[in-house]
Amino acid sequence: MIALRRKLRRGLAVAAAAVLLAAAGGCGPSTEDGKLVLEFPSWQADDESFSPFWHELIAAYEDAHPDVDIDFYQVPFDSFVAQQTTRFAAGDPPDIVHLPSSNAVEFAARGWLAPLDEWLAGTDVLGTWTQLQEQMKWDGHYYGLLLLGYGYALFYNEQLLQQAGVQVPKTPEQLLTAARAVSAKQGDSFGFGATTVQNPDNYTELTSFLVGNHASWSEPDGTITADTERARTALEQYREVLATAPPGIQSQQRNELFLNGQIAMLIDGPFLLSEVEGASPEVREHLKVTAPPFDVVPGGVSNSLHIPAGAEPEVADAVWDFVELASQPRWQERYTQLTGVPAPREGSVTGQALAETPELELFARLADEAVDIFPESPQLRRNYGRVGDAVAAAAIRLIATDLPVAQVAQSLQRDLEGVGDD
Amino acid sequence: MSKVLSRGRTPQQWGLLAISLAVLVVLLFPVYWMIMTSVVPSKELLTSSPPLVPPADSASLDAYGEVLESRPIGLWLWNSTLVTLGTALISIVISTLGGYSLSRFRTKAQQAMGFTLLFSRMLPGTLLIIPVFVIFASAGMINNLWAVILVNVAATVPFTTWLMKGFVDAIPAEIEEAAMIDGCGRLRTLWQVIVPLLRPGLATTFTYACILAWGDFLFARTLMPNPSDWTITVGIASFIGEFSVDWSGLMAAGIMSMVPMLILFVFLEPFLVKGMASGSVKG
Amino acid sequence: MTDVLTHAPTTQPSPPKRRRSRAQRDRIFAWSMLTPTIAAVGLLMAYPIYIAINLSFRGGEIADLQNLGQYPLTLGNYADVITDPQLLGDIWRSIVYTVGVVVPAFAIGLGLALLLNKTFPGKRIVRPLALLPWAVPGVAVSAAFSWMLDGSFGVVNYLLRSVGLIEQNVAWLASSDTAMTAVIIPTVWKFYPFFTLVLVAALQAIPGDLYEAARLDGASAWQQFRYVTWPALRAPAALAIVITGVGVFREFDFIFPLTGGGPDDATTTLAVRIYNEAFEYFTFGASAAIGVVTMVIAGALLLMAGRSVREGMN
Known part of the structure; x- marks a missing residue:
């Protein structure tokens, strides 16, 4: 340390820094x-x-x-x-x-x-x-x-649905009915599983509902379409279905609950299947997968x-x-x-x-x-991080507040229109 | 502090113990729950009335066995230990000198420099991390323990220097003046007179540097991406997967990561207990 | 360490050869003692800070931080950042978070230090255990608390329901009303042991005869604290508060994994915003500009705090 100090006192600090910084250039293939x-x-x-x-x-x-x-x-x-x-x-x-x-x-x-x-x-x-x-x-x-x-699929727990006396849903309305029926039962089971804290996963979950309802956030020409009739329908569905979901959890906790047999349904990509294989045998036998309950299959x-x-x-x-x-x-x-x-x-x-x-x-x-659930407007695509945040914020407003859907849709429309302005 | 009077235990002392234990129960509950999570299957904890003590029929130490078997946790701990010891040793030397200087020489320029040191820590590490990466990538020091040690020293020293300054402040200047009149050089005085008096301060500062380095995640993960160089914090983060979190494994690794620091605290005890300063200041 | 210091006297300019005044020698000595600190910090922090400042004045689509010269100079980032109404909110939340952490952490730390300074059986075991939260790496702390604060089956909800403080489960991290509290709690938990340690060390340095003298004068317990203990604690306490405050003001490791700055920006502090701008939105210039603004604000707060610290220390 003393030796170093003496050097530094002689003004070699600058050189030392330069050596450390200027040793660049050796960037050829390793x-x-x-x-x-x-x-x-x-x-x-x-x-x-x-x-x-x-x-x-x-x-x-x-x-x-x-x-x-x-x-x-x-x-x-x-x-x-x-x-x-x-x-x-x-x-x-x-x-x-x-x-x-x-x-x-x-x-x-x-x-x-x-x-x-x-x-x-x-x-x-x-x-x-x-x-x-x-x-x-x-x-x-x-x-x-x-x-x-x-394409997104509907993963479900057949036993929980049967116990609640409901069929595997094929439409958003049936999804809501089934989810409510399971959640209404006594015990620690939930009808639907989703990410209910603010997280990038909110984007994929909310947008699945959107795309499933023939809607989108934007057009390829850059028009923002977050406040259309169809979009509002999707936001409303999302809000109602998520009201049956366990609050305040992240996607990994959601998956954990599904594998434990405490969530009846969730929508996710095919990769979830390998997680499902890891569930304990008595739960695994009840876990099934089918097409999502939408007209359009959302994909990613x-x-x-x-x-x-x-x-x-x-x-x-x-x-x-x-x-x-x-x-x-x-x-x-x-x-x-x-x-x-x-x-x-x-x-x-x-x-x-x-x-x-x-x-x-x-x-x-x-x-x-x-x-695909990813936005089509080039402006939104190149700023996906910002889009993801804006949509996640809207999702959390739908989940955790009483703001009217129309208001959430309007402010999301404004947020998305502002993406890429700066 | 040696209290000569009370040899036996008074009721008051037992009372203090009771209060301490009550406080500990509250403060250490998160650690207790980490242990619970590591020994009880998540299915039993994720209910509306989870058990508060491990149920005998389902609790097991399997998670620890699995973590030890499937993850190089010993290697992670070793890497963390090297980074931590390197950082803390270098920091303590540097900041004892610097803290002494800031305490004893109070020119405007010195004080401004002391302030600048703190100021350098105002920028969040996340903003500095890209240029820091540039420095070490240019110097060919990615996946090099020294890179993480050096940057941790730079991140720690502004705080530890001020910490040491505080402890030096508490030592009356007359003590060293007396020593210097006896013909001791300044550095000799520092080493022979001040440093022994600083023992609680040195122990505190050393611990502080250790904790910062031990908990570092940002620098370690950025500058040592190679799995054979992972520190324990990067290892713990690796339990968080894309689709699932291995909670029991994560908590088991988290518990194991506390042990070395807990040992450090125990070693620290004697340094804190000896009220050295009090005796010497008088004499 | 021994090696370093025993060899050190050789660096002392020997008086007979160089005639310098005592003051001159003192100044050289003072600076040479500070040099390793400056070198360690300067070597590794100066360049990143320079890049950050440079970056904050650059426009265009910045993608290469090594060659900033290719991007046009602009004040646009600052104009955007300062006119953004969100900035005030970010600053306010940073202050709320910092104060919200430092005050309770200090209170717990002080209380524990006073307790642990007493003599009682088992103290040697209690003391290291009281510091235990400090030993838990931040990554593990945030994981543990996200698990415990789980809005559905988190144990925190269970305990609060059991003692009747809440009736319904609270989605701690999902509601704007509770999210800030929910990120403050783990931060307090992680930071209080530092206060305990510093204050215990300071308490140890108080000569016991001071208390004896006070007792002989008939001072009550409160008076002993007020006139003997507190004066000795003031300086280290002020210092520990400043150090922790600086650390917490730019803290990121607890907020980001728990809430990512949400819900609806309820926990977006300057540190989170800086991260999001750079690593989520790839707007490096704006991120750096917020960073510089943060530095200025924190510096100003520090200067203000500095006055009271100086008073406390001298």
Whole structure:
């Protein structure tokens, strides 16, 4: 310490800082024993249902590319996007970029991702992929390969519905009746499960009701449509159904209650099935899944692969090879089989996969019909974070206050119109 | 403080113990509930009248076994220990010197600098984290323990320096003046006269630095993303998944994460108990 | 540490060779003692703070913080931030949160310190246990409280219902009326032990004969506290309040995981807003501008507090 102090006193502090700061530039592709190492952080690296697929895919890739190693590692989901944001903003992105798809457009709009059009043109992806791949498009270019697009499904506890004397709902009205019937019974059971604290999950849940009612937040030309007749109907339905839900909980607590057999119904994507498999046997046998009780199947995009902008050509090509491998029919089928959710390539649900996971038939059908819940206005898409917050705030007003629906819809309309003005 | 008078226990002392225990029951309830959550299945706790003591038939320590088996919790604790000890040791040396300086030399410029130190902590870490990442990425120090130690030192030192200043303030200047008249150099005086008197302060400051470093999540998760470098806080966060939270595992890891700091508190005791300052100030 | 300090005297300029006045030598000594602190903080904080300030004056779609020069200079971020009516609310909530945490944390800390300074059986076990909440990492604290404050089956609701304080379950984190309280409670819980520790250390330094003298003069317990204990505690208490206040004012680890700033912005403090602007909305310029405004406000509050602290300390 003293030695350091003396140096500093002689004015070397400046130099020391300069050394630490200016040691930049060594930003070439990282190599180890002459091998190219591709960094691949993901929140699925430890995930029970998704990581087996990734490990198999990576092993196959490394077999085919003996000169490339993939450093695949776990980043906690909780801070994953913040961590990637830090890295991109600091100019040090990972090589293989794996993102929750709701953030992909935001990253693309900031110039952080490379357009994939030229590479995609050499494949059959655009002809064989689900329509939801369009969510990877920004400003006329594709910026990613969608790995999972889905339609929302109704998960329900058959026993709770039977005990309340109600059928599995097929319309929003029946959903409300059934949810009320279960909640009215004595005991600690709830008719419906949802996220009832302010959280990004409010967006997907509220928007499912919206899209299910043929409504949307915006038009592709940028018009905001949050205060239409249909939108108000959806907000009203959401409010009434959520009145039967356990208050003040987050989505993970919601899932926990469902798996414990304390929630009769909830609406979520097919990935919830793997959680359902983890329920205790006496509850598991009653948990079923069916189409959502709406005219329109709401859908979403889960996660996608990307290449960072400005990557060295050698690295970008190696990453593309990996993305391309993931898109091949063999691996798409494998994905479907291992994860129990339909991969985005047409015809990825094989007989074998179906034998293991019969629900895949339903999921594949829902994914085909799905209408995306993400906003269509480009202004809203590039500012999804702000949109998500505005909608979540509206959702919480519907849940936790008595404000009239019309007023909530009006103020949401105003909030959404203001998005992107600053 | 040695009270010579009371050898035996007076009723009043038993009363104080009773009050202390009552207070502890309230204050430590969250820790108790963390333990409950780690040993009782969530299904039994998520009811409108949860049990307040672990039911004998369903409580188990399985969560601990599972966490120890499936997660490298020892590694996380070790990484946290290295970061914490590194941060606290460097901080305590730096801030003893700095605190002494701020306490004993009160020029305008010194005081302004002291204020600037505190000021540097006004910006939330979340705003500074991207530039901090730039610094260490440029220096090739991502996934390097020293990066986290250095930035934790920088984050801790403004507080610990002021803390030490406060403790030095409490020591009358006459003591060291006497020592210096005896021919001791200033640093020698600091080391031989002041530091022994500062023991409760040093212990307090050391603990404070340890707690800050032990609880750091932002710097650790940003600068050491590699799972083999995770600290215990990043490990705890990893129990929160996309679709579910492993509550019992999270609470088990949380309980285990307290143990090293609790041990630190126990070691701290003798430093606090000896009312050293009182005796020496008089003499 | 030993190593450092025993070698240290060699850095002392030796008097015979360099003739400097006592005051000059003192000044050099004073600054050289402070240098490691300045270096540690300066090396790692100066650059980020410079970037933050630079960033706050940049317009356009900022995506690359390493090359800020490419973005146009503007005062637009400040104009937006200062004219945004939400800012006043954010400032107010930051103050409510800070005061709401510091006051109860100090009260609990002081009460415990006085209690733990007494002699009673089992004190050696009680004392470390009283500090235990401090040992829990913030991540675990927020997870534990989100579990306990669960609006449906949280144990807090159960306990309050059992003792008759509430009739219906309260959705603590979902209602604008209760959310601020719900984020203050875990923060108080985490911060009170620091006050306890600092005040216990300060109490230990009070010479016992002062109390004896006071007793001989016939002082009551309250008078002993007022005229012996409190004067000795004032300086460390003021310091601990300032340090905790600065920490809590920019605290984020408890609010964000519990409420994300909601419901309906009821817990959006400046620190949460800064995070949301940067990491949820990707408006780095606005985030930095709010950061600088925060720094100015906090600095002003600190200066005001500084006066009372100086009074308390001198």
